[in-house]
Amino acid sequence: MFADDGRTNAASALADLLRRNGRVDEAVDVLLAAVRVEEATHGCTTSALVTMLVDEGRHDDALRCLDELEREFSLADVFRDRVWVLETCGRGDEALDLVRAHPGSGDDHMLVLAAEILERLDRGGDAIALLRPRATSHDVGDALAELLVRRGEVDDAMAVIHAREPMVLWADDPWGGLTVGSADDPSAGPTQERAAAQ
Numbered sequence: 498m499f500a501d502d503g504r505t506n507a508a509s510a511l512a513d514l515l516r517r518n519g520r521v522d523e524a525v526d527v528l529l530a531a532v533r534v535e536e537a538t539h540g541c542t543t544s545a546l547v548t549m550l551v552d553e554g555r556h557d558d559a560l561r562c563l564d565e566l567e568r569e570f571s572l573a574d575v576f577r578d579r580v581w582v583l584e585t586c587g588r589g590d591e592a593l594d595l596v597r598a599h600p601g602s603g604d605d606h607m608l609v610l611a612a613e614i615l616e617r618l619d620r621g622g623d624a625i626a627l628l629r630p631r632a633t634s635h636d637v638g639d640a641l642a643e644l645l646v647r648r649g650e651v652d653d654a655m656a657v658i659h660a661r662e663p664m665v666l667w668a669d670d671p672w673g674g675l676t677v678g679s680a681d682d683p684s685a686g687p688t689q690e691r692a693a694a695q
Contacts, residue, residue, distance in 0.1 A: 556586035
């Protein structure tokens with residue numbers, strides 16, 4: 498069952514058919530079974546599962562499914578889905594606490610996520626205060642500039658953009674893409690062709 502590369506699409510299609518026929522619990526079982534056999538690719542199906550339950554107004558069931566999956570997989574596998582479900586059911590403060598308690602809470606992407614939640618909680622000032630100390634980072638600087646623009650603080654946003662560190666592209670990224678780094682990053686050795694983005 499779900500043995501080929503199209504298993505995610507097959508499981509989602511079957512679950513959608515069951516749901517449209519009022520058989521939501523069976524749809525949940527199909528998606529849970531798919532998650533358990535998909536190994537590293539199960540994130541998309543987990544998201545489909547909780548989205549379906551949230552659309553049905555079953556937020557608590559979505560959280561219970563995530564609890565069950567978290568016992569079988571790692572925190573990272575269900576973390577963002579849990580944050581999303583909590584926000585969707587009006588528990589934004591809990592979502593924010595979850596982000597702040599995460600082991601990687603000081604990482605750029607986690608700071609941006611926390612700031613996004615703060616803004617949705619009408620705490621834009623707190624979001625700005627959270628991001629500003631790391632505004633020279635590209636991800637954090639972009640998020641801060643976008644937030645400032647939404648608040649009508651265009652001049653401040655432009656200043657943030659211009660103050661960011663130069664973006665460097667490492668041409669020999671082993672993953673076949675372009676890796677963003679700092680112009681002064683010592684880990685980028687002399688064999689790496691690095692071009693500062695203008």
